[in-house]
Amino acid sequence: MAPQKRPASIAGVIRPSEDGDAVARHLQSRYDQVIPNCDNNASSPSFLCSGLLLRATEYSDKYHSWQPNPATAAWGVSFSWLRKDSDFKDTHGTSNGFIVYPEKFALSNGLVPVEVECLYPQDAWTSGPDRCTSHAYSSGAPAPTIPLCQDIGVYKSDDWLKKGFFDNENQCAFDLRPARTSRATVVMHSVEIRRLSSAQLGYRRNEIIVADWSKTPDARFPIEAFFYKQDSLPGKPTPLSSAQSDQCDFWRTVKKWIPIIRWEGTAAPSGSAKFLYRVQDQKTPDSCGVPPPDSGADVARHLQSRYDDTAQTCPDQPRKALMSCSGVLMRPGWVGNIWQPIEADKVSGVGIDWVRRDSNATSLRSYAGIVFFPEKYIRPPQKNVIVAACAYPDMSPSDGLSWRCGTVCQKQSPPVKDAAGWVNRFTGDRNQCAFSMDDGDPAYLWQQMMIVRQIRRFNRPADIIVNAWSAKDVEVPVEAIYWTTRDPESLRKARAIQEMYKDDTSLRIPVIRVEMVATLPQRITFSYHEADQSVSP
Known part of the structure; x- marks a missing residue:
């Protein structure tokens, strides 16, 4: 199939280093790339170069969706990590959001990578003051604090499952900060936990906690794509229209065009999700309109x-x-x-x-x-x-x-x-x-x-x-x-x-x-x- 034409340009718009077709191709490639580490380096965890680090968001004209909530940013910010062997199709609260470049590609594009702090095999209902250890019940009431996995002797998938950790507020997080050894290994143990517990839990999203990036200038935040899924949620804007609003907001703020990608998700032991760039989904700088004066x-x-x-x-x-x-x-x-x-x-x-x-x-x-x-x-x-x-x-x-x-x-x-x-x-x-x-x-x-x-x-x-x-x-x-x-x-x-x-x-x-x-x-x-x-x- 011939490459699709990207939206028309106007003066002053900063183009990313790759067009929408290339972004979709790279997302698909990283989703399909089942590797234990990066560059055959046992100390380099695979999320630094493979898979998709994504965050579900909701458009608002009161804030920029790619920025963390200032009221809770110090706790850490919730993302999910999607890959063929760590598959899911559900997102929290909305059916659209954004995907950031992994560290390896953020750096090569002159952007500031996000800092991954910890990883839960399943969504953990995290809360403050530290999302790597703090949880809340569905009622919103605080749940007991659970130390980091390595701090309680949990290093492998068997250790984790024997503790009876199965979902929501009842689980520990694997610490993924650079000071920890064996980061690549524990990421793969998290993948194995998801496989072994799929009969009880299904293939639902995991939760990965990223450090507050609010001091990173918008122009250097490593956003790769806005995504949407076709399943609308009650009371929410259509996912595509919300993604288009985010695309225009980013252009107005940074003057950089970021493509919208359709995510056709699956939830299976070996996923088969697809990531599609479609010209008809995109807003253009012209259709976004002239930016209103800044307040x-x-x-x-x-x-x-x-x-x-x-x-x-x-x-x-x-x-x-x-x-x-x-x-x-x-x-x-x-x-x-x-x-x-x-x-x-x-x-x-x-x-x-x-x-x-x-x-x-x-x-x-x-x-x-x-x-x-x-x-x-x-x-x-x-x-x-x-x-x-x-x-x-x-x-x-x-x-x-x-x-x-x-x-x-x-x-x-x-x-x-x-x-x-x-x-x-x-x-x-x-x-x-x-x-x-x-x-x-x-x-x-x-x-x-x-x-x-x-x-x-x-x-x-x-x-x-x-x-x-x-x-x-x-x-x-x-x-x-x-x-x-x-x-x-x-x-x-x-x-x-x-x-x-x-x-x-x-x-x-x-x-x-x-x-x-x-x-x-x-x-x-x-x-x-x-x-x-x-x-x-």
Whole structure:
């Protein structure tokens, strides 16, 4: 059969490294792959490379289905692990959800793998404070805590069955954290337990507990597919429509298209489930519609997520400077239309602050200003106008230069091409050079700038010179207006910017509060408060 055409693209959508047909093929292959371990390594459990790690979810416009519930995330999050020899077709509560890449393939795609903590052979009715040991009765009342299997001498399938563990709250979990030995072996014992107890229990879902991933940026969460089954549940949306809503929500949030896969499940000693990619099941970026404006709270969450994202490369864009996908780009100032360059900047370039958790910045050039979207998250009608020309590791007195980048590092005599060369020659402030982003690999040069900051322990923001832009006000990628608690007067200035921007564009951009902690651990936080706003939603 000829490959099916994937949905049409629009500008700015990040494509995964494989299309829907390839995803379905890989899911089928891993489901069918009955192996005892990964890469013939007895210490590498098979869930790291085979089977499907999935979670049933329900779409809501109040949260993102791929994120853990903040009220219970610290307990661990329930998934199931599906494979031909560990088959089931039931899911908990809904008939749709998502599948994540196993660790081996998450890493190869530049994503952050989920961390598996423990595995129950059957659904265990887990609860808090620790889903690997805590359970609840069907009434919701707490059930007795059961220690981890290895801690009570249960290592094999026979040990487990002799204890009388048969389902629900009456079972122990096999600890699968890296500190445990024989992880691959106990996974296969769990598979054997399911086979031996099938006469009493049938082939129902197992339960695998994953550590809280709420600090992982959405763009680096290793989601491989949204799935649905054809069996609708009473009182629930149709599984396909719920999966389509999730697909659109992920696109609106991350601008990455994730395919929907139909799971035709079985429940047998040797399963024969099928995983199908169907064009008619997919929403497209066009049919999802233009993303609605983010709420102020969402903007603050996105800023915090990018600030906390310490990835060393941009996923899917390995040669891009990190400012293209992470960190926070802040233009200081409050006089006039600061979302546009002033006349002098059209020749000299525009100075921008860039902060990220591992940049160690605990101060800003100005305590009020605007935040720009990074290139990765530009949305129409905005344009990619913020293009870095060079990056100074420390705040620089570049205002008086006809070209703010000055004599860039690569044009020094001898040329400075890396962090070691910079540290040997310069100290910062007036005594420094900027790495040109036009002379070499921008991703590598940005990393060198970051290494310099860490060696020199600079606590002022990195000084990024960007090319002046020529764009209509509504095309400039303004994400937020900021003020800082270090200067209460800056709130008045931020409100004035918000009012001017609304007058000029008819758009409301939220005012975000920035708080800086100079003591260890150094950190900047971003939050939204209705009381800070001058323009109503």
